[in-house]
Structure formats: structure tokens, C-alpha cells
Amino acid sequence: MSDVTSTETASILLVDDDHDVLGANARFLRIAGLDVLIADGATTALQRLTEHSIDIIVTDLRMPDRNGIEFAREARQMQPLIPILFFSGFAQVNDVVAAMKLGAVDFLEKPVDPEELLARLLTIKETHRGAIALQRTAFDIADDSVAFKSRVLAYEKYLIESSLHQHDGRIGCVLKALKINRRTLNEKMTRLGIVRTTTE
Amino acid sequence: MSDVTSTETASILLVDDDHDVLGANARFLRIAGLDVLIADGATTALQRLTEHSIDIIVTDLRMPDRNGIEFAREARQMQPLIPILFFSGFAQVNDVVAAMKLGAVDFLEKPVDPEELLARLLTIKETHRGAIALQRTAFDIADDSVAFKSRVLAYEKYLIESSLHQHDGRIGCVLKALKINRRTLNEKMTRLGIVRTTTE
DNA sequence: GTCAAATCGGCAAGTTTTTGCCTATCCAAC
DNA sequence: GTTGGATAGGCAAAAACTTGCCGATTTGAC
Numbered sequence: 001m002s003d004v005t006s007t008e009t010a011s012i013l014l015v016d017d018d019h020d021v022l023g024a025n026a027r028f029l030r031i032a033g034l035d036v037l038i039a040d041g042a043t044t045a046l047q048r049l050t051e052h053s054i055d056i057i058v059t060d061l062r063m064p065d066r067n068g069i070e071f072a073r074e075a076r077q078m079q080p081l082i083p084i085l086f087f088s089g090f091a092q093v094n095d096v097v098a099a100m101k102l103g104a105v106d107f108l109e110k111p112v113d114p115e116e117l118l119a120r121l122l123t124i125k126e127t128h129r130g131a132i133a134l135q136r137t138a139f140d141i142a143d144d145s146v147a148f149k150s151r152v153l154a155y156e157k158y159l160i161e162s163s164l165h166q167h168d169g170r171i172g173c174v175l176k177a178l179k180i181n182r183r184t185l186n187e188k189m190t191r192l193g194i195v196r197t198t199t200e
Numbered sequence: 201m202s203d204v205t206s207t208e209t210a211s212i213l214l215v216d217d218d219h220d221v222l223g224a225n226a227r228f229l230r231i232a233g234l235d236v237l238i239a240d241g242a243t244t245a246l247q248r249l250t251e252h253s254i255d256i257i258v259t260d261l262r263m264p265d266r267n268g269i270e271f272a273r274e275a276r277q278m279q280p281l282i283p284i285l286f287f288s289g290f291a292q293v294n295d296v297v298a299a300m301k302l303g304a305v306d307f308l309e310k311p312v313d314p315e316e317l318l319a320r321l322l323t324i325k326e327t328h329r330g331a332i333a334l335q336r337t338a339f340d341i342a343d344d345s346v347a348f349k350s351r352v353l354a355y356e357k358y359l360i361e362s363s364l365h366q367h368d369g370r371i372g373c374v375l376k377a378l379k380i381n382r383r384t385l386n387e388k389m390t391r392l393g394i395v396r397t398t399t400e
Numbered sequence: 401g402t403c404a405a406a407t408c409g410g411c412a413a414g415t416t417t418t419t420g421c422c423t424a425t426c427c428a429a430c
Numbered sequence: 431g432t433t434g435g436a437t438a439g440g441c442a443a444a445a446a447c448t449t450g451c452c453g454a455t456t457t458g459a460c
Binding site: 401402403404405406407408409410411412413414415416417418419420421422423424425426427428429430 | 431432433434435436437438439440441442443444445446447448449450451452453454455456457458459460
Binding site for chain 2: 101106148
């Protein structure tokens, strides 16, 4: 199911102020087949976010122009569901807690092992593929509808899709997990355009 | 959502293998008006969970009889929505990440300042009011779509609160940003218990 | 072929949410 | 004190959503 080679490749935004490391990691990830954009600071990164369609953000916690947490907060306002992965060399427990509370999906310690990073990214891509997909569409469509309602719907879609995926397409399990009425789930799936895909 | 309980005080389960610290903290929290149960290890704690109605778990990460993470996992199986707060003196980034991924609501470093702990607990109690209420009534009311619905509501709350914060409490701006009807926003804020707080 | 389990979807009643209209406050500027 | 802007909230109609009932379809086992 995780096919890095398909047209489904995730767009990664890699943010690090150390140009050497940044370049090296980007190269590695690209070789692995990922679509990587780079930014050397929060400001640049935020700009990339507006210009491109990004699926996952990977960012240093410490940056010269802004705190990583602060950056994540801003990024999240632009794309509420985007998975953010932090890394840092001098992380305090507080930092990690703050990052995770903000919804970081993972936190790596520097120096980052590229293999490890790749593995985590693939996992994230897998886990969040619902969110990633919806993000892409939610922000493509008429931007005057990118409002409260569409975000909530997007989130509902993400919840259902990820639960479906988690339970391998078995509706019965999803019903129990989400504690939702079958009829309601059916309705929502229809409305949100969710199709059940059983086999992986 | 109705409040079935008469007592408004949250039941805290405080888990720590250091009896002195445990006693001191429990005393402090009790004086502050909280309803505190104590346990000196994971095994005891799990038993408390079966015997009593607990609203929040506060546990050390390192315990003689079990890893805190492991304990949290088991506790969560018994009460999926319960907020868990960890503390630890020797926390590695990995531990913190693991704990937060497991859904810890907070993570404090040892030695724990009782004032700090109390403040966090009150915040948690406030934030998770919905979850706590749901938990308490879980047995009475025929389960409605707790999981799905409450998650969606939490997301709505998050969206509104962050937009409010972003626009410094100006409702007008939030209306534009979220593209939501004023009346609807008012309704939702009431329903979700959001209070407008301007900065300063 | 038949049976049971899992799922789907039409229909309609029951509920909840959304919203327009209108009035009331609060506050700062005149 | 009056005025205008921002915000709240009552009310009720309209719209949207939920959900039970019931029959249909699919799939795999026997």
C-alpha cells in the first residue's frame, strides 16, 4: 500500500537552518523517491506553504528567525491538519511537550539519521494519508469555501477514513470504534465521498 | 450534555512510588479541594481504576512494577477518554514523545511543584470537562457517538478558539476568517463553552 | 442452491442546527 | 447625551442531520 514510487509521492517541506544538513537530507529523501522542498528558516517555510502543496512538514525546533513551535502554530493555521515532525538537538522536555501538544506527529533527536527520518516519513504518510489527501482537495477547491464548515467536514472525512484504514475497511469495527450509528456513518461516507477500499 | 453528578470536584488518581512525595502532593491537592486517590505503583493504580470513578490520572513515568507508558496503555484500555498527566525526573525525549503519542495531556518534570501541578490539573479539568462528563455518564446513557462526535466537537472548538486567538478576540474578524454566520458562531461558542477573551 | 453475516440505501419521523429579523447592551467618539 | 460600531441573544422558519425500519445485495461457507 505504501508505494513510494507511484504518482502518490508526498510533498515534504524540510526546514533547517543548517544548509549542509538540509541539503544532505533533502538529497537522501529525494533519492528515496520523495518530493522534497526545502527552506532555511520559518519565514521561507511559511512562504513555501503558500506557494506549494505540502503534505508533511519536517522542521528543526530551533531556528534563527523563529521558534519552531511558533512556526508550527502559524503553519497549522494555514493548514490545520498537516502532519508536522520536529527534530532538535537540544530539546528540553518542555519543548517536546509543547511540540506534541501542538499536534506534532513525531519528534526526532539531532543528529537525524536519514534512514530513520525516511522510515518515520513513510509511516506518517501511511497513517495520515487520509488527512493528506483531504488537505490536497480541501485547499484546491474554491477557496471561498475553505471555511469553518469545510474544515470540519475535512476533519470528519479524515477521521472516518483513518478509522476505516485502521480497521482494514471493516465497517462494523469502525462503527464500534467511532461509536457512531451505522446509518449515520453511511450517510456521512456518501456525503463526504468516502469509498470503502478493503484489500490493500 | 447533562451533568449527572452532584459533586463538581474531579477525582484525581495520583501514582508515585515515592511515598513521601506522594503523601505531600496528595495532601496539597486535597487542601486545594480536589478529591485525590493515591497509588504507589501501577498495579495498585489499575486496581483503583476498577474500584473508583477516576477523572484524571497523574503518574510517574518510572515505577518499580511497571513502565509508566505501559501502565497508561492499560489504563486507557479501561477508560479510553481519561486524561493522563505524566511526570518524571529523568525523562528522555523518547519517553516524552511516547507518552504524548499515547495521548498524555501534559508532562511535568520532577520535582513537581505542587502549585504547578494544581494549576495544570485545574486546566485539564476545565479543558476536558466534556470528556470527564462523558466518562462519568458512560454507563448511564446509551452510548451515543461519543468518539466521533466528541472529536469533531473538539476540533470545532479548536478551530474557533485558535481563530479567536489569532484575531485577538475580535468576533468580526473570526466571522470573516471562518466564513461562518454570526448567529451560528454565537451558538457554537455557547454550546462548546467558549468564552471570548481579549488579550491583555 | 441455501443460509448467515455484513453492508447498503430508500423512506419518513424525530432532532438539531442554521439563520434572518429584530431588539438590547456596551463603549468609545463627538 | 447622542451616535455609530461591535456583539449578544430571543424567536421561529427553514435546512440539515440522525436514525429506526425494512428490504436488497454481496460474499463465503456448507
